[in-house]
Amino acid sequence: MTIEVAILGFLSYAPLSGYDLKKLLSQSESLHWSGNNNQIYRALVDLHEKGLVERDEEAPSAGPARKVYSLTEAGDAALRDSLLSAPELPEMRTPMLARLVGADTLSNEDLDRILTAYGDELRGKIWALEEMERRGDGIPDLGSERQRVIWQAMHQRAIAFYRAEMEWAATLRWSVGKIVGGAD
Amino acid sequence: MTIEVAILGFLSYAPLSGYDLKKLLSQSESLHWSGNNNQIYRALVDLHEKGLVERDEEAPSAGPARKVYSLTEAGDAALRDSLLSAPELPEMRTPMLARLVGADTLSNEDLDRILTAYGDELRGKIWALEEMERRGDGIPDLGSERQRVIWQAMHQRAIAFYRAEMEWAATLRWSVGKIVGGAD
C-alpha cells in the first residue's frame, strides 16, 4: 500500500496528526493524492493495529482534539524494509491515449482541435506547478539538506511529466497535420 | 470510464469479440491495462445495456462460441462525444516517489543503491518496449495511415515516459551524491 509508505515516511520526521498528514499529502503534487480523508484515517487505524505507529490522544485545553501518531520501532523497521525492497515501476494513466484509439472516426480538423485543447490544458497545469514552485508551495519543509534536494526533484519530476506530455501532443499534432497536408 | 472509450474506439474499426478486445488492450503498452477479463466482459454487458453496442452471437460449426460486438449508431455518437469532450489530464503513479518521502532514514549508500536499482529496473522495461517496437509488436494493425502514426506515437510516449523516469533517477542520484561528497 503506497499511501502507508508515504505516511510512515512523513512520521519519520515528526509525530503528526491525520490532519497534518492530509495536508502534507495533498500539498505534494508528485504524490498526486486527492486529499480524501477516508483513506488516511483508515490507514492510520490500520497502521496502529499493526503496531507500526503509536497514538497519542491530546486532550486540549483549547481547540479540537488531536490524535498524534508517531513511529514505533516496528514502524521504523517496516519503513526501512519497504524502502529497500525491490522497486516498483511507475505507471502513467493518460485517458487521452485511450481516446485516441478511436481517433480514426475524427476529421483532421477535429483531431487537431482535440490535440490543441489537450496541449492548452497541459500548459495550464504546468504553469500552476511552476507558480507553486516560485512560491515555495508544494514542497514540504522537512528533513535534511539532502531531503530538500529530493523534495525539489519530486516536484520537478511532476512538471517534467506534464511538459513531456505537452510536447508529445504538439509533435503528434504536427505529424498528423503533415500526413494529409491539409486535406479533408 | 476510460476502458469503455477504448473499447468503443476499437469497435469503430471492426466488430470484435471480448477476447479480441482483450488481446488488443493488453497488447498496447500505452493503454497499460493488466489484461483482466472481469473488467472487459462486464464493460461489454454494460455497453450493451446502454445500447451503445450490438451483440451478435455466433453459433460456430467449429471452435468455441463467440459473441461479436459492434458499434450501434448511439455508440458511434457516444464515442464522438467522449473524444470531443474536455480533455482529462494524465497522471503518473510512481510508488518510488512515495518511498522517497522517508528517504531521510537511509544512509547515502542505501539511497544510492535504491536509485541505482530503480534505474536498472527502468532500463529493463525500456529495453523490452524497444524490443517490442523492433518486432512490430504492441502496435495494432488497424486503421488509416494517420492512425498508424498515432499508434506509433502512443508506443513512443510509453518509452519516453520510462526513459524520463530513468534519467530523473540518475540525475537525483548524482545530486544527492554531490551534496555529501561521500560522507556518512
Add this chain to the structure above:
DNA sequence: GTTGCCATGTAAGGTGTTACATGATTTA
C-alpha cells in the same frame, strides 16, 4: 454572524487486479 480553518470520521461507489472456473481446438 458568516466564512474559513482545525480536526475527526463514515457511506457509497467507481475502477482495477489477481485468481478461479470451464471447455473446445490447435500445434508440437
Add this chain to the structure above:
DNA sequence: TAAATCATGTAACACCTTACATGGCAAC
C-alpha cells in the same frame, strides 16, 4: 499427450474518489 490458444465468465478483494456528517475556534 501435453501445452498453447481460443473463448467465456465469476469471486474476492485492493485501492481510490466524492460526498456526507459533525463540531469547535478564529478572524473579519
